[in-house]
Structures are given as structure tokens and as C-alpha cells.
Amino acid sequence: MDNILFYLRRILFIIRKEFLATVNDPKSRVILVVPAIIQTLLFGYVASFNLDRVDYALLDMSHSHYSEELAAHLDGSGIFRRVATLGNTGQMAQFIENGEVSGVIVIPADFADKLVQGQTAPVQVITDGRNTVISSLVYNYVATIAASYNQDLHLGKHLLTVDSITWYNPNQITRWNFLPSLLPMISLIQVMLLSGLSVAREREQGTFDQLMVTPLTSSEILAGKAVPPLVIGLLQALIVLLLAVFWFHVKVIGNLITLFIVMFTFLLSCVGLGLAISANSKNMQQVMVYNFVVLVPIILLSGLATPVRNMPQALQYFTYINPMRFAIDAVRRVYIEGASLAAVSPDLLPMVVITLVTMPFAAWMFRNKLG
Amino acid sequence: MTHIVEAMHVSKVFHHTASGHPETALQDVSLTVEQGKITALIGPDSAGKTTFIRMLCGLMFPSEGQLNVLGEDITKKAEEVQDRLGYMPQKFGLYEDLTCMENMNLYADLHGIPEEKRTERFNKLFIMTGLAPFTGRLAGKLSGGMKQKLGLACTLVRSPDLLLLDEPTVGVDPMSRRELWEIIKSLVKEEHISVLVSTAYMEEAELCDDVYILNKGRILAHGTPEEIRNRSQGLSYWMPVPQGIPARVVQSALLDEEEHIEDAVPERGGVRFVIKRGETLADIQALSLYPSCKAVAIPCRLEDSFMMILREAQKRERLMEGFELDYTAKRHISSHVDIHVHNLLRTFGDFVAVDHTSFDVHKGEIFGLLGPNGAGKSTTFKMLCGLLPASGGELSVAGVNLRTARAQARANIGYVAQKFSLYGTLTVKENLRFFGGAYGMSKKKIFERMRVVLRMFNLEGREEDIAGQLPGGYKQRLAMAAGLLHEPKILFLDEPTSGIDPLARRTFWRQITALAAKGTTIIITTHFMDEAEYCDRMMIQDQGKTIALGTPDEVRKRGGDNLTMNEAFIAIVEDNRKKEAEENG
Numbered sequence: 001m002d003n004i005l006f007y008l009r010r011i012l013f014i015i016r017k018e019f020l021a022t023v024n025d026p027k028s029r030v031i032l033v034v035p036a037i038i039q040t041l042l043f044g045y046v047a048s049f050n051l052d053r054v055d056y057a058l059l060d061m062s063h064s065h066y067s068e069e070l071a072a073h074l075d076g077s078g079i080f081r082r083v084a085t086l087g088n089t090g091q092m093a094q095f096i097e098n099g100e101v102s103g104v105i106v107i108p109a110d111f112a113d114k115l116v117q118g119q120t121a122p123v124q125v126i127t128d129g130r131n132t133v134i135s136s137l138v139y140n141y142v143a144t145i146a147a148s149y150n151q152d153l154h155l156g157k158h159l160l161t162v163d164s165i166t167w168y169n170p171n172q173i174t175r176w177n178f179l180p181s182l183l184p185m186i187s188l189i190q191v192m193l194l195s196g197l198s199v200a201r202e203r204e205q206g207t208f209d210q211l212m213v214t215p216l217t218s219s220e221i222l223a224g225k226a227v228p229p230l231v232i233g234l235l236q237a238l239i240v241l242l243l244a245v246f247w248f249h250v251k252v253i254g255n256l257i258t259l260f261i262v263m264f265t266f267l268l269s270c271v272g273l274g275l276a277i278s279a280n281s282k283n284m285q286q287v288m289v290y291n292f293v294v295l296v297p298i299i300l301l302s303g304l305a306t307p308v309r310n311m312p313q314a315l316q317y318f319t320y321i322n323p324m325r326f327a328i329d330a331v332r333r334v335y336i337e338g339a340s341l342a343a344v345s346p347d348l349l350p351m352v353v354i355t356l357v358t359m360p361f362a363a364w365m366f367r368n369k370l371g
Numbered sequence: 372m373t374h375i376v377e378a379m380h381v382s383k384v385f386h387h388t389a390s391g392h393p394e395t396a397l398q399d400v401s402l403t404v405e406q407g408k409i410t411a412l413i414g415p416d417s418a419g420k421t422t423f424i425r426m427l428c429g430l431m432f433p434s435e436g437q438l439n440v441l442g443e444d445i446t447k448k449a450e451e452v453q454d455r456l457g458y459m460p461q462k463f464g465l466y467e468d469l470t471c472m473e474n475m476n477l478y479a480d481l482h483g484i485p486e487e488k489r490t491e492r493f494n495k496l497f498i499m500t501g502l503a504p505f506t507g508r509l510a511g512k513l514s515g516g517m518k519q520k521l522g523l524a525c526t527l528v529r530s531p532d533l534l535l536l537d538e539p540t541v542g543v544d545p546m547s548r549r550e551l552w553e554i555i556k557s558l559v560k561e562e563h564i565s566v567l568v569s570t571a572y573m574e575e576a577e578l579c580d581d582v583y584i585l586n587k588g589r590i591l592a593h594g595t596p597e598e599i600r601n602r603s604q605g606l607s608y609w610m611p612v613p614q615g616i617p618a619r620v621v622q623s624a625l626l627d628e629e630e631h632i633e634d635a636v637p638e639r640g641g642v643r644f645v646i647k648r649g650e651t652l653a654d655i656q657a658l659s660l661y662p663s664c665k666a667v668a669i670p671c672r673l674e675d676s677f678m679m680i681l682r683e684a685q686k687r688e689r690l691m692e693g694f695e696l697d698y699t700a701k702r703h704i705s706s707h708v709d710i711h712v713h714n715l716l717r718t719f720g721d722f723v724a725v726d727h728t729s730f731d732v733h734k735g736e737i738f739g740l741l742g743p744n745g746a747g748k749s750t751t752f753k754m755l756c757g758l759l760p761a762s763g764g765e766l767s768v769a770g771v772n773l774r775t776a777r778a779q780a781r782a783n784i785g786y787v788a789q790k791f792s793l794y795g796t797l798t799v800k801e802n803l804r805f806f807g808g809a810y811g812m813s814k815k816k817i818f819e820r821m822r823v824v825l826r827m828f829n830l831e832g833r834e835e836d837i838a839g840q841l842p843g844g845y846k847q848r849l850a851m852a853a854g855l856l857h858e859p860k861i862l863f864l865d866e867p868t869s870g871i872d873p874l875a876r877r878t879f880w881r882q883i884t885a886l887a888a889k890g891t892t893i894i895i896t897t898h899f900m901d902e903a904e905y906c907d908r909m910m911i912q913d914q915g916k917t918i919a920l921g922t923p924d925e926v927r928k929r930g931g932d933n934l935t936m937n938e939a940f941i942a943i944v945e946d947n948r949k950k951e952a953e954e955n956g
Contacts, residue, residue, distance in 0.1 A: 009808070009811075010808060010809065013809060014805075014808075017805040020796075024797065206788055209758050210786065210788060213773075213781055213784060214781060214782075215778045215780075215809070215810060215811060216809050217778045
């Protein structure tokens with residue numbers, strides 16, 4: 001028991017020192033808070049779901065009172081702006097191809113007849129699937145407007161339906177939510193930087209030798225060096241979360257504790273990776289190069305921007321050693337779907353494995369990296 | 372034009388970006404360099420030597436005063452002047468991946484030397500520097516001394532009117548130092564170049580025509596070496612020491628009697644000391660402690676005067692409590708072996724850094740590792756501390772190999788690195804608390820010991836200062852304080868005296884003497900040969916091999932009779948290299 005207390009006490013001394021060293025430096029203090037806020041706001045707005053204006057073309061083959069009323073609803077929405085009124089289907093291609101419109105709304109010739117007869121009357125929305133986000137948004141907007149028109153008609157039944165046809169990319173992703181993914185991404189970058197520099201900085205400044213001649217063991221130093229970046233990473237994730245919830249109003253569906261466990265496991269694997277890089281580097285410059293080389297694939301192969309299943313098979317195998325891939329999946333599912341801990345536990349396992357490999361490697365490199 | 376350089380009341384103030392405090396690097400410096408002469412600027416580190424030389428090159432301008440170089444106002448015609456001078460900075464920009472010849476050609480290109488003039492000039496320079504056999508070798512593969520010579524040759528691709536050398540011999544072994552000075556001397560003679568050289572070595576200043584002593588940005592004295600030397604005329608003495616008492620203890624006794632003694636150092640097995648002007652030997656109480664030893668007058672030397680002048684300008688630091696010493700205690704070296712090294716080997720690829728080295732260090736000994744840069748002393752040192760694995764051989768410190776032993780074994784040793792290696796962003800107190808914790812000391816114990824070491828090293832009142840912003844001397848004391856916080860049995864000191872001024876060096880050795888007297892074993896590396904005299908035993912390494920091992924007396928006698936340690940060192944290394952050359956055919 002005494003031994004454990006002794007051990008913990010020494011780890012606490014290192015943690016204290018690491019925090020002091022980080023917080024005493026005004027430059028590091030700024031780095032801890034400002035980028036998280038700026039990046040979240042930036043991503044939040046740039047990767048925004050809100051389309052303020054949709055340019056569209058109308059192909060009204062019904063030429064009826066009903067079709068005109070529907071078009072009036074669209075035009076009166078304040079979002080849809082009709083750029084062209086088409087005469088035949090052949091004209092559609094050119095408008096979509098050039099990107100002049102985000103979608104073409106086709107009202108079939110029998111639209112009015114069907115409505116009058118009380119049959120289901122479909123309206124087609126043809127969108128540009130090259131931008132899946134916009135195309136799914138356009139579809140959703142049209143559907144919303146059609147639904148409200150349906151109500152105005154007081155037909156009781158939902159006769160008006162909207163069929164969507166997406167050109168270029170039939171498998172469009174509909175549930176694409178960027179903000180939750182920022183939790184792992186922003187904290188990843190910070191944690192890799194902090195843990196990456198921690199040993200290399202000491203090597204460069206000569207303090208690591210001084211540390212090595214004390215009775216501290218490699219595992220104590222490892223623990224002491226792992227905790228501060230972990231805590232800072234979690235705080236960053238918290239900043240992102242607060243902004244997502246209170247600024248961008250993206251509600252967390254799942255359990256916050258589950259979310260915490262996911263982030264904790266993920267950041268632990270990042271700290272392991274960062275420390276392994278750090279322990280293997282002679283100086284800070286080398287760490288920056290390693291970090292650059294490692295971070296880009298981690299982010300690209302994570303499914304953050306493009307879904308993993310769309311990647312070439314060979315690269316898909318690579319994603320299995322990428323903790324970020326599992327973190328994004330788990331965070332999204334907890335955040336948006338409200339998945340339980342048990343449901344996301346298959347995502348946690350690979351991250352634990354990565355931690356168990358990188359941490360001992362880093363500790364071993366502390367003493368075996370040749371000076 | 373007799374004045375090549377004319378500085379009148381030159382001052383330089385730097386504005387620190389971090390702290391915002393203005394810092395005066397040079398204050399009211401007036402100096403002249405005369406045609407065809409070697410002028411030396413001597414002074415401790417951070418005296419302002421480099422700042423002054425950089426101003427002469429027009430790399431920075433004086434804040435105040437007039438500075439004429441080669442007859443021109445440097446602030447107005449910097450570029451014209453730069454074409455006519457050669458400047459060798461402390462760290463010369465050699466391209467390590469180019470050969471000697473390619474480096475020379477590169478500098479010749481930079482100076483626009485036509486091809487046809489190069490062959491003759493290069494040949495002359497290569498012969499002069501002794502680099503002729505190595506023209507095809509990569510600069511990175513040269514020894515420290517050879518690199519400096521190549522740097523000098525590159526500076527001289529064009530014969531300049533004024534040659535500025537900023538500490539050309541720092542980190543260079545004594546042989547190469549001597550050779551460099553021979554080159555400089557012959558340059559002045561053959562090409563009538565005027566030279567301004569900065570140095571921290573007194574024996575180099577003796578070789579110059581004119582000497583300026585610079586300290587803390589001010590000129591303290593000016594004259595020929597002889598004029599300056601004569602200031603301490605008739606004040607220098609040497610005395611033997613009683614059997615069994617280390618010279619450093621007798622030296623401490625004298626040094627502690629500040630009111631009568633200007634300076635004291637161990638030398639040739641005894642003690643060399645300088646008394647204050649107006650005092651006589653009879654006034655010195657310390658001498659009565661050693662009635663059997665008689666002091667004899669000896670010729671004074673430049674360093675004696677230098678120390679006198681420095682002492683006038685700044686008071687030697689009061690020795691703090693915790694370093695009391697019994698001046699008459701006999702040396703007691705126990706038979707207990709603290710450090711045992713047998714056939715120690717360390718290779719990097721096919722380069723042998725430490726070649727089958729063996730030695731023992733007994734408890735309470737001061738053991739010195741000496742040698743030129745790259746001789747293997749730092750590598751040996753790192754292996755002892757457990758920072759580097761050995762490639763072969765046996766090694767034990769306090770009975771264990773620190774690399775493989777249980778972590779707790781490291782609590783026996785204290786370590787002070789060559790470079791300041793405490794946490795620069797933490798305060799003095801935070802640093803000490805951290806290391807106390809790292810050594811597993813209790814809170815109470817840390818607090819107690821912290822007070823003791825802060826007092827010992829005169830750091831009281833500095834507790835809340837950021838360690839990285841302390842002045843150089845304070846940093847070194849803080850490093851010592853951190854190294855001794857946990858009361859180690861064995862203290863490892865890597866080049867602790869490089870970069871601190873001579874007065875601080877005296878204080879440092881005074882502290883080491885007291886620590887050793889209390890039974891701490893001390894392993895120390897140094898490139899100041901004269902500091903070997905403080906050691907009980909010493910080892911000289913050259914090219915990884917042990918070439919001398921023994922007491923300073925034994926080592927000195929191996930070099931010849933009545934030599935200083937520096938001369939003995941040169942003799943031994945040269946003798947050894949000659950022998951090796953013969954063996955290799």
C-alpha cells in the first residue's frame with residue numbers, strides 16, 4: 001500500500017511539473033484555448049447545414065392551378081429561387097451540369113388530375129449528387145414545402161409526395177453531421193502536439209537526462225507525461241461540445257458519460273501515439289515532421305469527410321489501426337443516435353489495443369533511444 | 372593610418388523582448404587596434420566580447436559613441452569595410468557535408484576570388500594549417516581543432532586588412548590551440564595583417580601585443596601583457612603543502628583569508644597565491660597553520676594581475692554556510708570503491724568512442740576526467756550515469772550498474788549537466804520541489820533541504836525567479852543546488868566550470884573541496900587543464916583511449932619535470948600520438 005502511495009506521489013510530482021511548465025508559458029496558455037474555439041466556430045460555419053438560397057429550375061408539365069400553387073409555395077419560401085423555367089426534360093442536363101441550379105423540380109403532366117382524383121401525386125426532385133450535402137438538403141426542403149402545401153390543400157390525406165433522384169451519386173449520405181466529429185478531431189491535434197513535444201522538448205533542452213538520473217522509473221515518467229495532455233485534450237473536447245450544444249444548437253442524444261468514456265479511451269490512444277513519436281525523436285523539429293506525416297492520414301482515413309466504405313479496399317484495412325476512425329464512429333453514434341456504451345464497445349477495443357502497444361513502446365524508448 | 376580600429380566611448384544597450392528590461396552589453400568602451408599588431412580582448416563569458424566584435428563587422432551598431440574601422444565610420448560604410456576584413460565567429464559556418472577543398476572554394480566564390488589566384492593561395496593556407504593531407508576529407512569528419520583551422524583558412528581565402536577572431540580556441544584541445552596561435556603569429560608577420568582576438572585563456576593573452584581586459588561590458592585595464600603582468604609584481608608566491616593534506620585544502624585556507632589574499636590556486640602539487648599589495652607573508656594567518664611549509668616568491672603571471680583587477684571590480688562572492696572546512700584535516704580516502712570501471716567499451720558504428728577504459732574511484736575522492744573535445748570523456752561520463760548503455764566491459768556505481776539497477780539506486784547520485792538542464796519555465800522553488808519529489812523525498816524533507824541548499828548557493832531571495840531567466844552564474848548554482856538537494860553520495864559534474872567567470876570558478880572549487888571533505892565522491896570533467904590540480908586523481912583520455920591515470924603529481928611527472936598541467940598534458944598526448952603512429956607503421 002505504501003509503495004503504491006509512494007508511486008502515485010511521484011507521478012503527481014511529474015504531473016504538477018508538466019502542468020506548471022505548460023501553464024507558465026503564456027504562449028502555451030493561448031494554444032490551450034484559442035484554437036479549439038476558433039476551429040469549432042470555423043468548422044461549424046463552414047460545414048454548415050443551413051442553405052440560405054437554393055437556385056432551382058422548374059419543369060412544369062402539368063400547367064395547372066395546382067402546379068402553379070406549388071411553385072408559388074417554393075418561390076415564396078424565401079429560400080428557393082427559380083433561375084429557369086424549362087420546357088422539356090432535355091434542358092435539365094445543361095443546368096445541373098454547369099452547377100447553375102442545385103436541383104430541378106419536375107411536376108408531371110398528370111399531377112393535377114391525380115390530385116383531383118385523390119390519388120398519390122408524386123413530384124420529382126432531381127439534384128446534383130456531386131455535392132451530397134446540398135442535394136440531400138434540397139430534397140429535404142422540397143419535401144417540407146410540399147408537406148405544408150399538402151396541408152394547405154386540406155385534402156386530409158398525404159397525396160402529394162416528393163420523389164428524389166440524385167444524379168452522379170446514387171448513394172448519397174443523408175445523415176452527415178460534422179460537429180460531433182470535431183470533438184475527436186480538435187482534441188486529437190492538440191494532444192498529439194502536446195504529448196509529441198513533451199519528451200522531445202526535454203531532450204532538446206537537456207532536461208531529460210536530468211530526469212533520467214533521478215530514481216523515477218520509465219513507467220512513472222510515462223504516467224506523469226500522459227496525464228496532462230489527456231486532461232487538456234478532454235477540456236478541449238468539452239469546449240467543442242459546449243460550442244456545439246449552446247452555439248450551434250446540436251443536441252446530444254446519447255449519454256454524456258458514455259461520450260466521456262469514448263473520448264477518454266480515444267485520447268489515451270492519441271497520447272500513446274504522441275509519446276511514442278516523442279520518445280523516438282531527437283528534437284522538436286523531428287516531432288513536427290512526424291506529426292505532420294501521421295496526422296494527415298489519421299484525419300483522411302477517419303471517415304470524417306469521406307465515408308470509410310467508399311475508400312479503396314486496401315486503404316480500408318489501414319483504417320483499422322487508426323484510432324480516429326473508431327472515435328468518429330463512436331462519437332457520432334453516441335452523440336446523434338444515442339447509442340449505448342455496449343453498442344459502441346467494439347469501437348473502443350481497437351483504441352485500447354493501440355494504447356497498449358504505443359505506451360510501453362514509448363516507455364522503452366525513454367531509456368533506449370541512443371543519445 | 373596606424374589605428375585600424377578606433378572605438379571611442381562605445382556603448383551598446385539591448386532591449387529584451389521578453390522582460391522589457393534594457394540590458395547594457397557594453398559601456399563606454401574605448402579601444403584601439405594598431406597596424407600589424409595582435410590585440411587581445413580578454414574577459415569572462417558574457418563580458419561583451421562577441422557584441423563588440425560583431426559591431427566591428429557592422430553586424431550591429433553601437434547605441435552610443437564613435438566606432439571607426441579601417442578608417443571608416445562603420446555605421447556609414449559597413450559594406451565597404453566588410454570587404455576588407457575577415458571575421459571568424461565563435462561557431463564558424465563550415466559546410467559539414469562538403470570537403471575541405473569544397474568549403475574553401477565556396478568561400479572563395481563568396482568573396483569573388485578569381486580562379487587563377489586560388490591555387491597559390493589555397494596551397495599556402497593548407498600548408499600553413501597543416502590541412503594539406505586532408506583537402507578531400509569532409510569537413511564534418513575533422514576533429515574540433517582541425518575544423519577551427521579550416522574555418523580560419525576559409526576566413527583567409529582573401530588576405531584581409533583586419534582579422535577578427537571571436538574565441539577561436541574554445542573547445543579546442545591544447546595542441547591545436549598552440550598550432551592555431553602559431554598560424555596567427557606567422558600571418559601577422561608575413562601578411563602584415565592586424566588582428567583582434569577575444570579569448571578567455573590567459574596564456575593566449577600573453578602571446579599578444581596589446582591586451583584589453585573586459586568585464587561586464589567595461590574595460591578594466593589596458594596595456595601590453597608585460598605591463599599588466601607587472602601590476603602583480605612581487606606579490607606571487609608558491610608554497611608546498613604538508614604531507615597528507617590536499618593542495619586544494621591549503622588553497623582554500625588561503626583563499627578564505629580574503630582580506631590579505633588576492634588569489635590562490637593549486638599548482639604543481641602546492642599552492643600558488645597572490646597577496647594583496649602592502650601585505651607581507653607575515654600578515655597571512657593561514658600560513659601559520661602550516662609551519663613546516665615555506666612560501667617562496669615566484670615570478671608573477673598575467674592571470675595573477677587579471678584576478679587582481681577582477682577582484683577590484685567585483686567582490687568575490689561571500690562563501691555561504693554549509694561549506695566550512697577543517698584546513699588541517701588529513702586527506703582520508705577510504706578503501707571502499709564507489710565506482711568501478713573495467714574494460715569499458717563504447718562504439719558508435721565502427722567509431723570507437725571509449726576504448727577499453729578501466730579505473731576505480733574511491734569514496735571521498737575527487738576524480739577528474741580530462742581530455743580534448745571528442746576524447747571520450749563525455750561518453751564515459753554518460754555511461755557512468757546510466758544515460759548510455761555500454762557496448763562492453765564492466766561498470767558499477769555504488770555497487771550497481773545504474774542502467775540496469777533498480778531505480779532507487781539512482782538516489783545515490785547527483786548529476787549536474789554541462790548545459791543548464793533544469794526547467795527554464797519553472798521558478799527556482801518549483802524546480803527544487805520537483806526534483807525533491809522525483810527523489811522521493813517527503814514534503815517536510817524537501818522543505819528543509821530546500822532551505823539548506825538555497826542558503827548554501829546564495830539563492831535566497833531568488834526563490835520565485837523563473838529559472839530560465841537567471842543570469843549564467845546563478846543558473847550554475849541552481850543546478851548545483853538541485854544536484855545536491857537529496858544529499859547524494861556521489862556527485863557527477865560535467866564541465867561545470869565552462870562558461871563561468873574565474874571568480875565564480877574559484878568559489879565553485881571551494882565548494883567542491885568542502886563537499887569532498889565531508890565524504891562526497893566527486894567525478895568531474897573539465898577542459899581547463901589547470902583544474903586537474905584540484906583532483907585527487909585524474910584520467911586523461913585521447914581518441915577514446917586512457918593515456919594517463921594517476922594523481923596530478925604522477926601525471927605531471929610523466930610529461931616532464933616542473934611543468935604546469937597544461938604543458939604536461941600536451942607532452943603526454945603528443946608522446947602518445949607519436950607512439951601510436953610508430954606502431955601503425
